[in-house]
Amino acid sequence: MKVLVPVKRVIDYNVKVRVKADQTGVELANVKMSMNPFDEISVEEAIRLKEAGTATEVIAVSLGAQQCQETIRTALAMGADRGIHVLHDGDLEPLAVAKMLKAVVDKEQPELVILGKQAIDDDANQTGQMLAALLGWGQATFASKIEMGDGEAKVTREIDGGLETISLKLPAIVTTDLRLNEPRYASLPNIMKAKKKPIDQYSPDDLGVDPAPRLETLKVEEPAKREAGVKVADVAELVSKLRTEAKVI
Amino acid sequence: MSVLVVAEHDNSEIAPATLNTVTAAAEIGGDITVLVAGSGSAAAADAAAKIAGVSKVLHADSAEYANGLAENVAPLVVALATGYSHVLAPATSFGKNVLPRAAALLDVQQISEISGVVDADTFVRPIYAGNAMATVKSSDAVKVITVRTTAFDAAASEGGSAAVEAADAKGDSGLTSYVGAELSSSERPELTSAKIVISGGRGMQNGENFAMLEEVADKLGAAVGASRAAVDAGFVPNDYQVGQTGKVVAPDLYIAVGISGAIQHLAGMKDSKVIVAINKDEEAPIFQVADYGLVADLFEAVPALSKELDG
Numbered sequence: 001m002k003v004l005v006p007v008k009r010v011i012d013y014n015v016k017v018r019v020k021a022d023q024t025g026v027e028l029a030n031v032k033m034s035m036n037p038f039d040e041i042s043v044e045e046a047i048r049l050k051e052a053g054t055a056t057e058v059i060a061v062s063l064g065a066q067q068c069q070e071t072i073r074t075a076l077a078m079g080a081d082r083g084i085h086v087l088h089d090g091d092l093e094p095l096a097v098a099k100m101l102k103a104v105v106d107k108e109q110p111e112l113v114i115l116g117k118q119a120i121d122d123d124a125n126q127t128g129q130m131l132a133a134l135l136g137w138g139q140a141t142f143a144s145k146i147e148m149g150d151g152e153a154k155v156t157r158e159i160d161g162g163l164e165t166i167s168l169k170l171p172a173i174v175t176t177d178l179r180l181n182e183p184r185y186a187s188l189p190n191i192m193k194a195k196k197k198p199i200d201q202y203s204p205d206d207l208g209v210d211p212a213p214r215l216e217t218l219k220v221e222e223p224a225k226r227e228a229g230v231k232v233a234d235v236a237e238l239v240s241k242l243r244t245e246a247k248v249i
Numbered sequence: 250m251s252v253l254v255v256a257e258h259d260n261s262e263i264a265p266a267t268l269n270t271v272t273a274a275a276e277i278g279g280d281i282t283v284l285v286a287g288s289g290s291a292a293a294a295d296a297a298a299k300i301a302g303v304s305k306v307l308h309a310d311s312a313e314y315a316n317g318l319a320e321n322v323a324p325l326v327v328a329l330a331t332g333y334s335h336v337l338a339p340a341t342s343f344g345k346n347v348l349p350r351a352a353a354l355l356d357v358q359q360i361s362e363i364s365g366v367v368d369a370d371t372f373v374r375p376i377y378a379g380n381a382m383a384t385v386k387s388s389d390a391v392k393v394i395t396v397r398t399t400a401f402d403a404a405a406s407e408g409g410s411a412a413v414e415a416a417d418a419k420g421d422s423g424l425t426s427y428v429g430a431e432l433s434s435s436e437r438p439e440l441t442s443a444k445i446v447i448s449g450g451r452g453m454q455n456g457e458n459f460a461m462l463e464e465v466a467d468k469l470g471a472a473v474g475a476s477r478a479a480v481d482a483g484f485v486p487n488d489y490q491v492g493q494t495g496k497v498v499a500p501d502l503y504i505a506v507g508i509s510g511a512i513q514h515l516a517g518m519k520d521s522k523v524i525v526a527i528n529k530d531e532e533a534p535i536f537q538v539a540d541y542g543l544v545a546d547l548f549e550a551v552p553a554l555s556k557e558l559d560g
């Protein structure tokens with residue numbers, strides 16, 4: 001069974017994001033970029049399936065600028081077998097990403113595609129669901145446990161009320177939540193080995209997809225700032241302020 | 250203009266998140282239709298008809314909608330969407346699961362988690378964990394949108410008298426089946442709609458210590474939440490998590506106990522009206538957003554707080 005893992009290059013989660021003065025977006029120049037943390041979880045899960053003998057090959061795919069190859073290399077260093085890079089320099093929206101991933105799925109015929117539940121930059125939380133729709137496959141979003149069976153998978157999902165379990169026919173789409181696993185760090189020998197693993201490159205054109213965005217970003221602004229508060233000396237002062245000043249209790 | 254709101258419900262009651270979504274629909278303007286897809290869900294459809302501002306309820310009642318599986322609900326939404334200018338759902342785990350699937354089938358780029366309506370085509374949404382607010386304009390024929398519920402007031406659940414119309418079911422996809430659920434049950438208010446929330450972080454040290462927060466919560470009528478670190482460590486279940494990748498809350502009062510204030514946590518609570526932080530480290534970033542900060546050991550401060558509330 002082949003497993004396909006889309007990995008997105010995003011601003012590192014530790015970076016304090018700054019809005020550009022001209023309100024066209026956020027500052028990306030000289031900012032540390034990393035693999036979307038949810039995608040690290042996806043790669044880890046795919047590699048574990050391979051280690052368990054369930055998966056035969058793990059393919060990491062990234063869509064975007066040339067530097068996405070670094071993100072693919074990270075996945076290869078963790079243990080993915082090969083990479084696919086769809087080179088595109090402009091903005092990409094989830095629908096276009098899903099269409100291109102569908103084209104990759106049509107070529108590669110994986111039985112399972114594991115995506116992150118959301119990318120921590122645009123926070124869209126759409127791509128996996130859209131890909132499932134375009135393929136006509138079942139989807140298990142926000143997964144915290146995956147059990148592979150014969151021609152099907154049982155997935156536990158993190159939902160607002162607690163946990164839910166569904167069973168899906170394969171091939172299927174899974175999107176990962178935080179508690180699915182703890183991703184490994186790549187060892188130095190594996191980082192060296194990853195340099196020799198193959199990465200195929202395509203253009204959106206090769207895949208027959210028009211990547212033009214449907215949404216126009218009119219402006220990007222700073223959120224409203226909170227006024228600095230005060231320190232209280234003790235619990236008595238806190239409760240009295242909450243009662244008489246803030247009037248919230 | 251006409252807006253279709255996909256209701257979240259449990260077949261008997263309408264989830265509060267649906268009420269916030271109706272308000273977002275009203276800000277867009279035009280007639281509001283609510284879709285209730287369920288099984289044995291007549292009570293939910295009747296409740297939807299009473300929501301103020303709703304002009305019609307479409308009720309699809311069939312076994313395949315019992316558990317809100319996206320593979321079954323999305324084709325129904327797609328079949329009904331033509332004829333509407335906007336399709337909305339709350340940005341809850343239900344809406345986030347179903348709506349992008351419908352959007353892709355409609356060949357529409359969904360707009361996720363809007364926090365503001367500028368006009369019928371233009372919306373504001375937080376990106377980068379709420380560190381930036383993007384104003385985006387859609388050129389799609391139908392706008393497919395999920396709504397950040399904390400950004401819109403709840404519509405009145407009584408006062409409307411919409412007609413309930415049956416909608417044809419679309420059948421079972423056969424792709425997925427529902428196995429079961431382990432839902433947290435609590436007498437306390439629901440986290441995302443509570444007026445007061447008290448959350449604990451890694452500083453709580455273990456799950457048993459959350460009893461201290463529960464005691465305070467019960468005195469205040471509050472819900473209990475947590476940071477990711479507390480959930481990952483197994484102190485409390487996943488549905489307690491507040492933050493960028495958990496639940497977004499905006500209560501009148503948010504009390505953060507033993508939480509450092511990472512960007513990802515702040516993303517889920519910084520729109521609260523009043524924020525209190527209790528932390529023993531006076532340098533903790535949570536104090537930068539707190540209206541009232543108490544530098545103290547939580548194991549002394551929380552029991553003292555509980556006592557003080559009796560006075």
Ligand SMILES: Cc1cc2nc3c(=O)[nH]c(=O)nc-3n(C[C@H](O)[C@H](O)[C@H](O)COP(=O)(O)OP(=O)(O)OC[C@H]3O[C@@H](n4cnc5c(N)ncnc54)[C@H](O)[C@@H]3O)c2cc1C
Nearest residue numbers: 006007008062063094115116118119122123124125126127
């Ligand atoms: C103001 C603004 C500025 C932007 N600037 C840029 C920019 O400069 N450059 C740019 O490229 N985009 C830019 N974008 C687009 C944006 O960052 C996202 O790429 C796009 O909207 C997809 O949303 P998402 O990744 O949040 O999707 P989600 O649905 O949240 O992603 C979920 C999962 O889908 C998969 N996935 C998503 N995208 C990719 C990908 N490209 N490759 C592989 N897997 C993927 C991953 O598994 C990911 O975990 C911008 C968007 C906005 C609003």
Ligand SMILES: Cc1cc2nc3c(=O)[nH]c(=O)nc-3n(C[C@H](O)[C@H](O)[C@H](O)COP(=O)(O)OP(=O)(O)OC[C@H]3O[C@@H](n4cnc5c(N)ncnc54)[C@H](O)[C@@H]3O)c2cc1C
Nearest residue numbers: 450451452476477478492493494495507508509514529547
């Ligand atoms: C992809 C991704 C998504 C994430 N999503 C979320 C999310 O949705 N929500 C979220 O919360 N986090 C999220 N995080 C994690 C986030 O980055 C932080 O790691 C997390 O919020 C830290 O939790 P904490 O504040 O409880 O723990 P810590 O940062 O360890 O802070 C514990 C605090 O407790 C204080 N403390 C300890 N003992 C005491 C005591 N006795 N009395 C008083 N104070 C005490 C300490 O001073 C410290 O400030 C995410 C991270 C990633 C990478």
